Amino acid sequence: METVSPLKPAEPRDRKLSIHVVTWNVASAAPPLDLDHLLQLDKQDPNLDMYVIGLQEMSCGIMSLLSDTAFEDPWSSFFMDVLSPLSFVKGNKGGVNICLKLYGYYVSIINCHLPPHLANNDQRLEHFDWILEMQNFEGPDIPNILDHDLIVWFGDMNFRIEDFGLHFVREAVKSQCYSDLWEKDQLSIAKRCDTLLREFQEGPLLFPPTYKFDKNSNNYDTSEKKRKPAWTDRILWRLKRQPHTDTCTPRRPAPHLSLSLRSYISHMMYTISDHKPVTGTFDLELKPLVSVPLISLMPEGLWTMENAMLINYSLTPDFPSSPWDWIGLYKVGLRHINDYVSYVWVRDNQISFNDGLNQVYINISDIPETEDQFLLCYYSNSLRSVVGISNPFKIQPQAFLEEDPLGEVQPQI
Structure with a gap:
């Protein structure tokens, strides 16, 4: 029988992982024929290590629930038809909150669908705080969400644009004057006031509002309700802060973990829903805290x-x-x-x-x-x-x- 002598562990080298985050309120629609653009598979070399895909408003009728009990849901099946040949594997977690441990770092991934309508902003913020403060994971030594090294939070957050009327918003979108709308975006306003929310970062909103569209078109809502366009579909992230005894010195991210945003875009080509999907591609750089796998x-x-x-x-x-x-x-x-x-x-x-x-x-x-x-x-x-x-x-x-x-x-x- 062969024996193996333990080797002295080498100094861990810095690692770089590319993560592609997808959020899409699919409004009970079936998957489209082609998702290559959404998953960046139409690029010559997408260079991605992990997909994080969160959907909202998947069909949940009684027949769908019965079917999903025995079979994989059509959206999961469709994504895996595309990704499994590329060696990606779907995990077995349920719900909207997933805890990962990457090279010794705790990563929390949250997919949410917050309350709708312009007037319910306070309720959205309450739900946001409640999810962060009340969720705990089962398992040995898994910290609270707020103690995780990285939180990636995305979904249909349903934040709307305040004050401006429908005509002004549509004209600003038509002329791509998005900066005129940022000041009245409810999430941007909340980030300036809410201490907890202020710790989350987001890329610039350089794409058109992703809600609400007539289905099977790129036209904003022409129904009787004529809802104002809004950036309801968002991707945020938060790096854990290191405590400092000097209260006058700003807290800084942990030096061994950094996240940079490569792209933050919407995908107008998909028309099956009244929402457009949004993707964020990130580069996660870290110095491993563990040098050998378990x-x-x-x-x-x-x-x-x-x-x-x-x-x-x-x-x-x-x-x-x-x-x-x-x-x-x-x-x-x-x-x-x-x-x-x-x-x-x-x-x-x-x-x-x-x-x-x-x-x-x-x-x-x-x-x-x-x-x-x-x-x-x-x-x-x-x-x-x-x-x-x-x-x-x-x-x-x-x-x-x-x-x-x-x-x-x-x-x-």
Whole structure:
């Protein structure tokens, strides 16, 4: 049996991740035929590491609810049809608040749909504060949202334009004099007054108001209500501030984590809804707080005649292992964590462990005979997430194995 000596961890290098955030109130419409522009897939090299997609007003009729219980909803299915061939995987979280841990940093992602109508601004602000102050995550040592290193908040926030009449707003939009409208944008006004909201940043509103349009057109509302155009669909972010004892000195973002906005635009070409989608593309730069992954999976060279059933993996000393942890075998291009070809419970199938190196086996009958590429993923029950992913590999032709009556594994040529 091979042994692995622990290596001295190298000084962690700065990392840069590109994140593409999408918010869209789809007004119960079905997905359009093409979303390449929305996802930047029509670019030569989009250079994106993560998609964060938040939708509002997805169809929620009784038939839709019954269907979604048994099947994936059509919007999720459509997005994954496009993104899974590019090696993106949809997580298994529900609701509108997701906590991620990236290289030791806590990131909170919030998708919201705040109360509508011009007169309900106070109610919108109350909901905003309530979401931030009252939400807590289950799990070991996960801080409150406001203590996360980065918060990305987006959605149909429903903030409107005050004071100006319909004609003035439409003429300002037509002539692209957006700066005339910024001073009366309810969110911009609130950011000047609300201490908590003031900590959130937003890119410049250099695109037309995204609400309200006649469906299947680029015309603003021509119904009897003739609602004023407004920037209801927004993307905000907040970096955690470091405390300073000197109250006269402004607080500064943590020096090891920075977020820069690459683009903040709307997409007028999509007409299925009375809202236009908005995207923000960010570059997240950070110095990793952890130098090694919690779990390292090593499939290289394992799928041979001698050790076809073995999976080697190592784990950090402080990893919170559980009897319900499992390793899944997936084809490259998986859409969801439940798309495994086979899986093993790590405790039930463990055959050896030494200095952090562990071995488990997968029964030979569960390994498919195919030329596809595969991945191994380690799922942590304690952390409720995937904590280790192997590099892609091919399963080589191998001998068949079977157990003899004494329980010993014997090769069969």
